[in-house]
Amino acid sequence: MSDAENTPSDVNEVDIDAVYKESAIQDVLDRLDAELVGLVPVKTRIREIAALLLVDKLRRQLDLTAGNPSMHMSFTGNPGTGKTTVAMRMADILHRLGYVRQGHLVAVTRDDLVGQYIGHTAPKTREVLKKAMGGVLFIDEAYYLYKPENERDYGAESIEILLQVMENQRDDLVVILAGYKDRMDKFFESNPGMSSRIAHHIDFPNYNPDELVQIAKLMLAESNYRMSAEAEEVFSEYVKKRMEMPNFANARSIRNALDRARLRQANRLFNSRGRMLTKVDLMTIEAEDLLKSRIFAQGTDESTQDDDE
Amino acid sequence: MNSNGSGQITDAAERYKSGVIPYKKMGYWDADYQPKETDIIALFRLTPQPGVDPDEAAAAVAGESSTATWTVVWTDRLTAAELYRAKAYRVDLVPNTGPGTNNEAQYFAYIAYDLDLFEEGSIANLTASIIGNVFGFKAVKALRLEDMRIPVAYLKTFQGPATGIIVERERLDKFGRPILGATVKPKLGLSGRNYGRVVYEALKGGLDFTKDDENINSQPFMHWRDRYLYSMEAVNRASATTGEVKGHYLNVTAGTMEAMYERAEFAKSLGSVIVMIDLVIGYTAIQSMAKWARDNSMILHLHRAGHGTYTRQKNHGINFRVISKWMRMAGVDHIHAGTVVGKLEGDPNMVQGFYDILREPYNAMNLERGIFFDQPWASLKKVMPVASGGIHAGQMHQLLHYLGEDVVLQFGGGTIGHPMGVQAGATANRVALEAMIMARNEGRDFLSEGPKILDEAAKTCSPLRAALDTWKDITFNYASTDTPDFVPTTTGSI
Amino acid sequence: MITNPTGRLTQGQFSFLPDLTDEQISAQIKWALAHDWAVSIEYTDDPHPRNTYWEMFGLPMFDLKDPAAILMEVNEARKTFPNHYIRVMAFNSTRGVESPAMSFIVNRPANEPGFGLVRAEGPGREIRYSFHSYATDKPESERY
Ligand SMILES: Nc1ncnc2c1ncn2[C@@H]1O[C@H](COP(=O)(O)OP(=O)(O)OP(=O)(O)O)[C@@H](O)[C@H]1O
Numbered sequence: 020m021s022d023a024e025n026t027p028s029d030v031n032e033v034d035i036d037a038v039y040k041e042s043a044i045q046d047v048l049d050r051l052d053a054e055l056v057g058l059v060p061v062k063t064r065i066r067e068i069a070a071l072l073l074v075d076k077l078r079r080q081l082d083l084t085a086g087n088p089s090m091h092m093s094f095t096g097n098p099g100t101g102k103t104t105v106a107m108r109m110a111d112i113l114h115r116l117g118y119v120r121q122g123h124l125v126a127v128t129r130d131d132l133v134g135q136y137i138g139h140t141a142p143k144t145r146e147v148l149k150k151a152m153g154g155v156l157f158i159d160e161a162y163y164l165y166k167p168e169n170e171r172d173y174g175a176e177s178i179e180i181l182l183q184v185m186e187n188q189r190d191d192l193v194v195i196l197a198g199y200k201d202r203m204d205k206f207f208e209s210n211p212g213m214s215s216r217i218a219h220h221i222d223f224p225n226y227n228p229d230e231l232v233q234i235a236k237l238m239l240a241e242s243n244y245r246m247s248a249e250a251e252e253v254f255s256e257y258v259k260k261r262m263e264m265p266n267f268a269n270a271r272s273i274r275n276a277l278d279r280a281r282l283r284q285a286n287r288l289f290n291s292r293g294r295m296l297t298k299v300d301l302m303t304i305e306a307e308d309l310l311k312s313r314i315f316a317q318g319t320d321e322s323t324q325d326d327d328e
Numbered sequence: 329m330n331s332n333g334s335g336q337i338t339d340a341a342e343r344y345k346s347g348v349i350p351y352k353k354m355g356y357w358d359a360d361y362q363p364k365e366t367d368i369i370a371l372f373r374l375t376p377q378p379g380v381d382p383d384e385a386a387a388a389v390a391g392e393s394s395t396a397t398w399t400v401v402w403t404d405r406l407t408a409a410e411l412y413r414a415k416a417y418r419v420d421l422v423p424n425t426g427p428g429t430n431n432e433a434q435y436f437a438y439i440a441y442d443l444d445l446f447e448e449g450s451i452a453n454l455t456a457s458i459i460g461n462v463f464g465f466k467a468v469k470a471l472r473l474e475d476m477r478i479p480v481a482y483l484k485t486f487q488g489p490a491t492g493i494i495v496e497r498e499r500l501d502k503f504g505r506p507i508l509g510a511t512v513k514p515k516l517g518l519s520g521r522n523y524g525r526v527v528y529e530a531l532k533g534g535l536d537f538t539k540d541d542e543n544i545n546s547q548p549f550m551h552w553r554d555r556y557l558y559s560m561e562a563v564n565r566a567s568a569t570t571g572e573v574k575g576h577y578l579n580v581t582a583g584t585m586e587a588m589y590e591r592a593e594f595a596k597s598l599g600s601v602i603v604m605i606d607l608v609i610g611y612t613a614i615q616s617m618a619k620w621a622r623d624n625s626m627i628l629h630l631h632r633a634g635h636g637t638y639t640r641q642k643n644h645g646i647n648f649r650v651i652s653k654w655m656r657m658a659g660v661d662h663i664h665a666g667t668v669v670g671k672l673e674g675d676p677n678m679v680q681g682f683y684d685i686l687r688e689p690y691n692a693m694n695l696e697r698g699i700f701f702d703q704p705w706a707s708l709k710k711v712m713p714v715a716s717g718g719i720h721a722g723q724m725h726q727l728l729h730y731l732g733e734d735v736v737l738q739f740g741g742g743t744i745g746h747p748m749g750v751q752a753g754a755t756a757n758r759v760a761l762e763a764m765i766m767a768r769n770e771g772r773d774f775l776s777e778g779p780k781i782l783d784e785a786a787k788t789c790s791p792l793r794a795a796l797d798t799w800k801d802i803t804f805n806y807a808s809t810d811t812p813d814f815v816p817t818t819t820g821s822i
Numbered sequence: 823m824i825t826n827p828t829g830r831l832t833q834g835q836f837s838f839l840p841d842l843t844d845e846q847i848s849a850q851i852k853w854a855l856a857h858d859w860a861v862s863i864e865y866t867d868d869p870h871p872r873n874t875y876w877e878m879f880g881l882p883m884f885d886l887k888d889p890a891a892i893l894m895e896v897n898e899a900r901k902t903f904p905n906h907y908i909r910v911m912a913f914n915s916t917r918g919v920e921s922p923a924m925s926f927i928v929n930r931p932a933n934e935p936g937f938g939l940v941r942a943e944g945p946g947r948e949i950r951y952s953f954h955s956y957a958t959d960k961p962e963s964e965r966y
């Protein structure tokens with residue numbers, strides 16, 4: 020082959036802006052920024068992936084084939100750090116950039132993949148794979164697939180089928196495995212085949228107190244609520260205390276706390292019958308709606324107690 | 329004189345005084361009438377005699393097609409006459425006719441008939457009323473039955489298609505594409521043995537059906553039993569060499585009902601999946617054969633022989649859409665209903681209207697296609713329309729576009745006239761069809777890419793190449809006589 | 823061998839065209855999915871024209887989004903039954919149809935034995951016909 024053939028020429032041009040616009044990818048990235056607080060390393064990685072796919076698309080336009088890059092991922096992080104939420108966005112992004120054809124997300128756990136008796140697992144796993152084709156298969160707490168203590172566990176069979184499809188049908192679906200960091204690390208250690216097929220390991224950090232308050236405000240705004248200034252101060256306190264307690268689940272704990280605050284707010288308003296309520300009344304969470312939480316009233320009886328607190 | 333808003337004489341003594349009074353005044357015109365859900369409604373296109381008021385002409389048609397005679401009869405008073413009188417309730421000037429145009433004034437007259445006027449399950453009775461006498465009536469210069477609204481209550485008294493499109497496909501094991509057929513040619517003169525040869529070659533080559541022509545019955549050159557025996561030998565041989573269900577429409581049309589049953593029974597005993605009748609045998613004979621077909625798991629093909637005598641002229645006769653409705657009620661499974669692109673009369677919109685009537689579970693009013701009424705079909709099965717007459721493989725994209733998938737495409741000349749022989753002609757048609765279906769399903773714009781798709785397919789099929797070359801310039805470009813009244817620009821036959 | 827112009831069984835929508843590639847099969851399945859038709863895979867070693875019930879390779883597949891899912895099963899079926907006839911069917915459950923809307927063959931035996939025509943002659947030159955699947959000459963487990 021002569022050198023000339025391999026020398027890039029400027030005759031062929033592609034319009035990166037046009038492809039960029041057409042994919043409307045900026046819109047998704049903007050929404051990611053606006054709707055998800057923090058998660059900087061995650062967002063950076065997503066941006067990189069988007070850039071890779073975009074450039075790949077441009078290269079394809081000029082017949083520079085390279086084969087589809089692998090896009091299987093693992094999302095590790097503590098509960099409530101946004102893994103499922105981001106996976107959903109990821110499906111959308113991969114779809115817009117033409118990596119997957121349909122862009123839907125099928126979320127499963129071990130029970131959806133692994134059967135109870137001989138011959139049950141393969142069809143179950145295949146059924147799930149078929150549903151996910153053209154989109155993203157999200158396997159939460161993936162390490163439960165592998166139970167080394169039980170020699171005859173059917174999980175191994177499921178893993179084998181997954182591996183095969185992850186390797187041979189990259190164009191047809193993207194697999195995202197999710198779970199706690201330490202356990203996922205162990206899982207990958209004992210399943211090197213799986214680890215080597217994952218192109219992107221993304222770690223979801225815990226949120227700091229400020230971020231959690233931010234998240235709370237975002238969640239409230241989404242459902243047309245707000246906190247009064249005093250309430251906001253109380254909530255900051257609440258977050259700090261709650262983080263120290265067992266079963267803390269990051270953003271999910273925030274969502275649960277807000278759900279209970281709404282309940283108390285409603286109760287408060289109900290008890291103040293006899294006066295007219297304004298729109299602001301109906302929207303506002305007051306300090307007292309939060310102060311009644313068990314976290315502040317250590318030891319006293321709490322009627323609205325639940326498993327999270 | 330006492331009269332109501334429509335000018336009807338309400339005082340009984342006045343109304344039934346001997347003599348002749350205008351139909352309008354006898355109660356056949358009621359501008360305020362709200363048709364009942366159970367009424368049968370007929371829409372006529374009428375051209376009144378010069379000087380005759382259109383309302384009066386409409387009332388006269390209503391009268392003559394229901395209870396009236398030319399003079400007042402006292403025996404009306406022994407009946408609930410008001411109920412039995414058909415009522416003309418609406419008269420519209422037909423667009424593009426009358427003063428200011430070059431055309432004589434024509435009117436659409438809507439006439440409602442009470443359900444009690446009709447015998448259940450009898451096309452003969454229905455038609456004896458609606459078209460029995462009025463077409464020769466002096467008050468109108470010309471008259472055409474354009475459309476009818478058949479109430480569900482009446483539809484339910486009819487068997488409907490013996491088999492229907494769905495079950496026909498299941499029996500034939502043919503899904504997702506039009507059915508292919510051909511009429512054996514020459515129409516007349518082949519002996520049974522020669523005839524069967526054409527059937528065998530065409531079916532083996534890839535057609536699903538072959539067909540007797542309308543005037544193939546039992547003539548000196550080929551008696552019916554001979555034709556049946558040789559045709560069924562051919563059908564079965566073709567099935568064995570292809571593994572497909574094949575059929576030949578054995579025409580059972582004969583001079584008497586008894587002879588028709590005899591022929592149909594023989595066809596059945598030879599294992600035929602389908603028999604055929606001609607429209608000229610009459611409505612009652614058609615209904616009888618439909619019942620026989622249902623009882624014997626047989627598909628019933630109807631050739632619309634003779635319809636052109638009364639369906640073609642725009643101002644007089646019966647629109648084919650009405651015949652389509654009657655035939656769906658009478659119970660045939662196949663009916664020739666036009667090709668849009670072939671040698672026989674047919675404006676695309678009109679033909680698509682006929683197809684809708686035959687195939688849809690419900691027709692919404694669609695003036696552009698000439699459908700004047702919402703018409704639910706009350707789960708009467710669907711009739712498979714048959715497109716035949718001057719069509720060939722090179723038009724496959726147009727045929728699929730205009731006629732859709734549930735249709736029998738019948739290429740008579742286009743199969744038997746193929747330069748490489750009957751079998752090659754059949755193969756050309758089948759390959760063209762399969763290629764077009766594949767392209768459509770792949771999401772290609774098969775109408776505009778049609779010729780290209782056919783050329784591609786012809787690369788691996790020399791019979792198709794030959795067919796495309798032979799008939800590339802054949803089109804039948806005449807203006808249609810039966811065109812819609814409600815399309816801004818009337819479309820010609822293409 | 824079958825002796826019609828294609829030299830093979832001509833059931834289904836596309837038997838007169840060259841064998842479908844995986845890509846062409848996917849395009850057809852996409853059409854079915856776009857109409858919300860359930861797609862199923864069936865196989866047989868006896869393609870008698872009246873053999874309505876081929877064996878089902880799994881249940882009809884409902885609610886799938888992408889053709890790759892079905893192609894995966896098609897290939898699985900081909901691997902399991904390389905010498906059988908395999909067809910893809912699409913089922914339309916719309917009221918008034920409730921019947922197959924597509925059917926096409928995606929796998930055939932290397933050698934298609936075809937059918938014999940059996941004639942039983944009766945009086946008056948009447949003949950009763952039946953088809954004999956040569957494939958069924960052997961016991962069920964040993965055909966192909
Ligand atoms: N950065 C964020 N900004 C706003 N809301 C968030 C953020 N992260 C998570 N949430 C919200 O918190 C809730 C929990 O998030 P998600 O289910 O994605 O977490 P997860 O990591 O998948 O948890 P688990 O491991 O327990 O399944 C969701 O309601 C989500 O909308």
Ligand SMILES: [Mg+2]
Nearest residue numbers: 102103104159
């Ligand atoms: Mg989650």
